[in-house]
Amino acid sequence: MAPSQYGATAYVLLTVISVITLKELNTEVQKPYMDEPFHVPQVQAYCRGEWTYWDPKITTPPGLYGLTIIMKNIFLFKCNLPTLRLTPLVTLLVLPFALTRLLCFHQRVRTPSSSFVPTLDAVVLSAFPIVWFFGFLYYTEVPSLLFVVSTIVASSQNKHKLAALLGLISCTFRQTNIIWVLYAYASSQLMYLKYRRVGNDGKPPAKLHDPPALDAGPRDLIRTVLSLPGVLLDILPAFIPYAIVCAIFAGFVIWNGGIVLGDKSNHVPAFHIPQLYYFVAFSTMLGWPVLISTHGGPRLLMRKVYNKMFKTPSRIAITLVLSLIMGVTVHKFTIHHPFLLSDNRHYTFYVWKRLFLPHPIVPYLYIPGYIACAWMWFLTIGRDKSQLQALLLPICTLPILLPTPLLEPRYFLIPYILMRAQVVDVPVWGLLLEGAWYAAVNAVTMWVFLYKERVGVGRFMW
Template structure:
């Protein structure tokens, strides 16, 4: 019965997505039977391939021909049904299949993220309800789902990137991958580049960077405990020695402070320089992908294939301001968790136990070990005995908890607050400088009033006076919300000794990659426990775990590289950054609030329900459905015609439609 539920849980969302997607396609085919907007380039090019004219190419197309080639192959083997071969409807149906698969692949990615966070092997993790629902919601992401009814590259491109990401996450569950999987990684990476060139930042920088971190964490650092009489130079040598042998400073994001990001980067740089061959063995597939991409750019004379004059790479830092309000708008149900119960606390009527519960998420708590032994926790803590586990080099780090860990003394707390204040000041000043000197408005943005971005720019960024500078407040507040959402998980349960360095200890599965129980298939009672159903958040602490600091740094870096090189601002460019961010968002359980007295009674009921499942997910589903219905209705039912001031029809009187 359990596996039947699992199969239904996995099969129903893709089936539902297919039905909804096909209905959306039917509406588009009825109201917009002819190619529209960018489809006037994509559909004729695919039809040329259908006719066998593989050497013909439209110079107005900027992206590679991966979508067209896959569409032709799918049509020839009958995957697109018995419709007219390569008609607009047939070609559009490709994306309906893609959006259905995308939800399942996204759920798989989220499940593997959870598995890797707690160090469990593939055979011991079932897909959680949180993973399945997250994947379903990602497929409903309005900017993505809208194009599932049109013949654009975005849906298939995203599907291929997520497939490569799923394979990458599976590689992270092993100490070292096989050569066959290395080759498969190269194939998936190159396939993603045939869809869209900017995917190189995700398959090379983001995934390749995490592979490098993984390779370093698989090292076995030697135990060099702190000596109380050591000098500063001796301590520095010991710290660097620990870094170079794999004791990476990589706190869970929920326990990291701004300075921890610096130490994370420093430890990784030192470790990479000390272990180049080990890192290269792990990341060579990504290096190969980058080499192929570099060869393509050299052969092509640039990144884009066609229309090069209108798509010149530039430095557009303002993109890193625009992205955060988009995240906040589409993720209102998700980011609301940051301040929902804070609202009740502000009223001053919550009990001290409630206040303590709230601050336990905001502040950096001690792990059970630190509460037991009286020592601090941190990425470089000296791990003590953990529930009967023997001390080993893998459980010991380069230096102890008093160095570069969440502050406990008043002096450390004050210093870190000053660092936070300095960081906030830097962000404000930096944003103002970017707004003044690097606000780029592409001619396409102003020339086409069919896109929502035209109106966003018109009524915000292009307003006269100082209005564009006032936007710094929604920019930075949205960025803070996007960051805080990644930190609201509960690492105290899934990481009794947190995954701070190379071999996180988990009392249920031993040391990652070292436990015999992980290597062998569970038998008897162990097998029963491993295969038990996970239906509530109380039973599934893995979904509540937060990712390491290094992952967040790589996400920010990859997002920046993929956006700041584009002069044109389009919501479609934010699809993959949003999805990668959304996949890292931990589940939010309200278990800690259940017994806390509430000034508003309904909060108590919500807290009880939220201890069983993440309340944000159904709200997110409803929010996405509402946005999709609204944008689809506007697209289909509110067409208009372009006219001159004297009323003369333009574009031969064709109907124009609003879209992303």
């Protein structure tokens, strides 16, 4: 079977399963659940033409509702709960086509000849458990992800005005998507600087010092900073559309008195450094098929991780110092959020209760594992990336995760998808393993959500 046929077959399978799942979910969950009681009445007010109505408890802009109104006018459906849930499902089924172009950008290969045939890895990535689950509830997660990915794709194709427009739309789903607008610009310019040719005047262009990620060291960062002024004028024109988006966003923040709409009391920023550790652990737990199936397999990967952490006395010293620093951050900045400890309808409640609370020393025992997980991803992604390309995503992830006091897998969604998209050499068997793992997690989670409702507690979900 040709690779395109794998993708087409997988997409049909994803579509059929998703449609059947939504039908079953609408049968079993006939009332708005969890965050839906906020979103559904709000969009229904818009459907009635009540454009001035706004629930002050809603903390995100009205992009989801605007998309629903557009779909309502196109398909002429009613604004009842089952049809409202079509909005995230449609974006879920469009997502593989956007991810196909993002993956091809990172793999430096041409997109499929047909725009209507996604690649196998794009379909598999669309079935990532957080993405797939929230494709059936009236939430912002999947539409937000779709517009972020589309922004990065447009930017990678040097369609910067379109990218800025899509980025602005993405911010109407989640305010923090402004960071991914900047990521889209920076990612496209790093690729532009890496592959640009001699100009018409025959003079070689100024070079940004950006060595291969796995060969680079701290001194290279200094050389990169020193070389930046030489290329700045070349990349500034492309930034103009994104600068307009940033200005609009800054105006919103000034007008709103902060980044959070509505109920600001439950969304107070905090300096939550361990959130970064939870992210790499979460990514490894769900992304392990990708890590073990790439170049050299799990044995070579573990040997490289061991070498990075313990091969020489200097490596051991660095690992020890890093562990001590992380230990201090765990002690000083771990947050026991009241929502996390009081709501037992989520995976994170049980993770926190059973893996972090049994003894005060337990959170510190995971530190070597966090370091190993980070090295796994860096070594996997860094094989074909430059130093700045490998560092860009972690840098952009910092302002997304550090201010969030609640341990919530949905916050990890976009960083994970963008990180996974940078893994370029997953074989077909690795993709099938990844898809099977996602499918198993999805099946268990959705089955429990639909059929194991607990009286007085509610349905279990991500």
